[in-house]
Amino acid sequence: MCSxxxxxxxxxxxxxxxxxxxxxxxxxxxxxxxxxxxxxxxAPDKPQxxxxxxITIHSPLRLYASNQFSGIDSYTCSGTPxxxxxxxxxxxxxxxxxLLVSGINHGTNASTNVLYSGTMSAAVEGAIxxxxxxxxxxxxxxxxxxxDASVHFATKIAxxxxxxxxxxxxxxxxxxxxxxxxxxxxMKICRQGRAFWEDxxxxxxxxxxxxxxxxxxxxxxxxxxxxxxxxxxxxxxVSVVPTQFDMTAHHLISQLNEWEF
Numbered sequence: 087m088c089s090x091x092x093x094x095x096x097x098x099x100x101x102x103x104x105x106x107x108x109x110x111x112x113x114x115x116x117x118x119x120x121x122x123x124x125x126x127x128x129a130p131d132k133p134q135x136x137x138x139x140x141i142t143i144h145s146p147l148r149l150y151a152s153n154q155f156s157g158i159d160s161y162t163c164s165g166t167p168x169x170x171x172x173x174x175x176x177x178x179x180x181x182x183x184x185l186l187v188s189g190i191n192h193g194t195n196a197s198t199n200v201l202y203s204g205t206m207s208a209a210v211e212g213a214i215x216x217x218x219x220x221x222x223x224x225x226x227x228x229x230x231x232x233x234d235a236s237v238h239f240a241t242k243i244a245x246x247x248x249x250x251x252x253x254x255x256x257x258x259x260x261x262x263x264x265x266x267x268x269x270x271x272x273m274k275i276c277r278q279g280r281a282f283w284e285d286x287x288x289x290x291x292x293x294x295x296x297x298x299x300x301x302x303x304x305x306x307x308x309x310x311x312x313x314x315x316x317x318x319x320x321x322x323x324v325s326v327v328p329t330q331f332d333m334t335a336h337h338l339i340s341q342l343n344e345w346e347f
Contacts, residue, residue, distance in 0.1 A: 096123045096124050097122060097123030097124070097184040097185060097248050098123060098124050098126070098179070098181060098182075098183045098184050098185075099119050099122060099123045099124065099125050099126070099183060099184065099185045099186075099187060099244075100126050100128065100171070100174050100175075100179070100183040100185070100186045100187070100212075100217075101115055101116060101119060101125060101126070101127045101128075101129070101186075101187050101188075102127070102128055102129050102130075102167055102170045102171060102174070102186070102187075102188050102208045103115070103129050103130070103167065103188055103189055103190075103191065103204075103205060103208070104130065104133070104134040104135050104137060104166075104167045104188075104191065104203070104204025104205045104207075104208070105133055105134075105135065105191060105192055105205075106129060106130050106131065106132050106133050106134070107127065107129035107130065107131065107152055107154050107160065107162050108154065109133075109192070110192075110229070110230070110231065110233065111189055111190035111191060111192055111224065111231075111233060111236075112127070112129055112189070112190070113155070114190050114233035114236060114237050114240075115187060115189055115190050115222065115237075115240060116155050116158065117237055118236075118237040118238075118240040118241045118244065119187060119240075119241070119244060121241065122185075122241065122244055122245055122248060123184065123185070123248070125155075125158050125159070126158075126159050126160075126161075126174060126178065126179060126183070127152075127154070127155060127158060127159070127160040127161065128149075128160075128161045128162075128163060128170040128171070128173060128174040128178065129160075129161075129162060129163070129167075129170055130162070130163055130164075130165065130166065130167060130170060130204075131148075131150075131162040131163060131164055134166050134167055134204045135191075135193075135203075135204055136202050136203075136204065137166045137167065137168075137204040137207070138201065138202050138203065138204065138207050139168055139207040139210065139211070140166045140168065140204075140207075141165070141166060141168050141169055141172070142164075142165040142166060142169050147163060147164055147165045147169055147173065148163070148164035149161055149162070149163050149164075149173055149177070149178075150162050161173075161174075161178065166204060166207075167188065167204040167205065167207055167208035167211075168204075168207050168208060168211045170208065171186065171208050171211040171212060171215075172211070175215060175217075182215075182217060183212075183217055184217075184218070184248060185217070185218050185219070185220075185244060185247060185248055186208070186209065186212035186217045186218070186219040186220070187209075187219070187220050187221075187222065187240070187244060188205045188206070188208040188209045188212075188219070188220070188221045188222065189205050189221055189222035189223055189224075189240075190222040190223065190224050190233060190236045190237075190240065190262075191203070191205040191221070191222065191223035191224065192224065192226065192227050192228075192229075192231060193223065193224070193225070193226070193227045194223050194224070194225045194261045194319060195221065195223040195259060195261060196223075196259075196261045196278075196279060196315040196316050196319055196325060196327075197278055197279040197280070197281040197305075197307065197309075197314070197315060197316055198278070198280075198281055198282055198283075199305075200259055200278065200327075200329060203221070203223075205221045205222075205223060206221040206223075206257075206259055206329070208221065209221035209257040209258070209259070209329075210257055210329065210331050212257060213252075213254075213255055213256055213257040213329075213330065213331055214255070214331055216254040216255070218247050218248070218251055218252040218257075219252075219257040219258070220240075220243060220244060220247060220257060220258045220260055221257065221258070221259050221260065222236060222239075222240050222260045222262065223259075223260070223261045223262065224236045224261075224262050224264060225261065225262065225263045225264045225319055226264040228264075231264065232264070232265075232266070234266065234267065235262055235263075235264075235265060235266060235267045235269075235270055236262045238267050239260070239262055239273070239324050240260070243258065243260055243273075243326065252328075255330055255331065255332065256328050256329065256330050257328075257329050257330075258326055258327070258328060258329065259278075259315070259325075259326070259327040259328075259329045260324065260325070260326050260327075261315055261318075261319055261324070261325045262324050263319050263322050263323070263324065265322070269322065270322055270323070270324060271321060271322045271323045272323055272324070273323060273324040273325075273326060274318040274323040274324070274325055274326065275326050275327075275328075276313055276314055276315040276317075276318050276325045276326065276327050277311075277313055277314055277315070277327065278314070278315060278327050278329070279307060279309045279311070279314030279315050279316040279317070280307065280308070280309040280314075281305060281306060281307030281308075281309060281316065282305075282306060282307075283303045283304070283305055283306075284303055284304050284305075284306045285301065285302075285303040286302050286303050286304075287299040287300065287301060287302065288300040288301075288302050315327050
């Protein structure tokens with residue numbers, strides 16, 4: 087037998103989210119990752135949904151040790167999900183994580199929702215740092231949502247990423263339909279569907295008579311492709327979309343070079 091000194095290190099897994107360290111989803115993700123490696127949790131101290139890739143630059147960041155998860159090193163951060171990732175990498179960890187996982191989000195981050203999502207922005211930040219990263223989301227906003235299927239697929243997908251790695255600069259956007267494992271049709275590797283929010287605002291008045299607004303709206307799509315994440319979710323498949331932070335429209339470079347400016 088190998089002595090402890092020469093035993094291979096277990097993978098180091100960084101976990102974060104945007105629903106806060108107290109959310110049921112991140113507790114489920116911790117359970118999913120326990121069999122796969124050593125865990126560090128750094129998560130917001132309050133909900134940060136819809137923060138996208140925001141970082142905190144005009145106020146100090148606070149970082150506190152947490153006992154949220156017994157036996158697991160955990161911290162709460164006053165900032166955004168991306169702040170959590172940056173602090174974990176540069177201030178807490180002694181070595182770079184082998185895997186970064188974010189979620190499990192309450193509500194899907196399919197299609198263009200990826201642009202607004204704090205969950206996915208944390209995964210994208212991991213990709214920027216060349217760390218294999220995955221964002222997980224569940225198609226349910228219920229406070230007491232059933233995460234059993236999400237835990238199953240999160241463990242399965244994370245294990246595969248640890249084994250096969252990911253191309254630098256790419257992360258995975260994983261969305262899981264609500265329901266039991268036996269209800270789901272399987273997994274599909276997809277492209278990001280084309281859709282957008284048709285925004286509207288609920289205008290109200292406060293007690294002093296001043297106007298204020300609540301953002302509302304409806305998510306609209308004309309993309310009927312059967313290779314999209316939206317189609318997969320509608321048909322009870324777990325959608326897996328390889329996602330990158332390079333937003334260059336490479337196909338237009340040669341055309342723009344022919345323009346006169």
